[in-house]
Amino acid sequence: MSNWRFVISKRWFGYLAVAVVFAVVCVLLSNWQVSRLEEKRLENSRVLDNYEDDPVPLDDVLRSLDAWNDDQEWTPVLLTGTYLEEEQVLVRNRPRNGQPGFEVLTPLQLPDGRVFVVDRGWLPTGSAQDLPDVVPDPPAGDVTVTARLKPGEPALTGRGAAEGQIATVELSQFDERIDAPVYTAAYGLMASETPAPAEDRPLPAFKPELDEGSHLSYALQWIVFGLLGFAFLGYAIREEYRHLNAEDPAEQARAAARERKRVAKRSDADVEDDILDASVR
Incomplete structure (x- = not known):
């Protein structure tokens, strides 16, 4: 020893x-x-x-503008309203299959004046590098949208964006710019819209693996x-x-x-x- x-x-x-x-x-x-x-x-x-649930009215899921429960993610909701095309913005730095691009966020104003933000899909970066070559216009007039709920994203400190763009899906930015009550806790990934747009719409989101x-x-x-x-x-x-x-x-x-x-x-x-x-x- x-x-x-x-x-x-x-x-x-x-x-x-x-x-x-x-x-x-x-x-x-x-x-x-x-x-x-x-x-x-x-x-x-x-x-x-x-x-894969059947879509339900938005009010049946979100009881208030700032309501959110994580268990509600991916729930399909049904909305009818008018797109506020002038308030549409692009979310930058959104890659898809390794290709850089943008998400297109278009606020939808409901008949009672409330506004719900819809992510209408993805567009690739164009020849100008900081914009898509073409941003298809949303349907004009009344439109019926089916979208799947997602929670809003936090602000990114130190990340800026050009005019008409935002760095993240920070819904409070829409509330600051739009003179109407805005849903600030959740937005929707588009599944379908009726009537269809005149041009090809942005690419829809993939189903999560x-x-x-x-x-x-x-x-x-x-x-x-x-x-x-x-x-x-x-x-x-x-x-x-x-x-x-x-x-x-x-x-x-x-x-x-x-x-x-x-x-x-x-x-x-x-x-x-x-x-x-x-x-x-």
């Missing part, structure tokens, strides 16, 4: 502290990946529960990394023990036994390679 006393030192306690801190960090990162997995599963359940991602495997990997930290510490202790006790007869006997096992495991091909290497030298 006295041969192991070197472990009881500030140096090795320091190494142990590093291994413990590393393991704690790995556990925290693993838990973060598990929480990401739970969030993804919850998102998938909302898609399964709501996406039901994919849990790699969060579970990442969580397990972080646990393995934490355990490997202690395994490496044990290996380092063992190597130093062998170095410090190289002259000890008992350790020499163990080293000889390990060498015999190593030689016994060598194949004939390994022996032939050693002979060839020796002849070359």
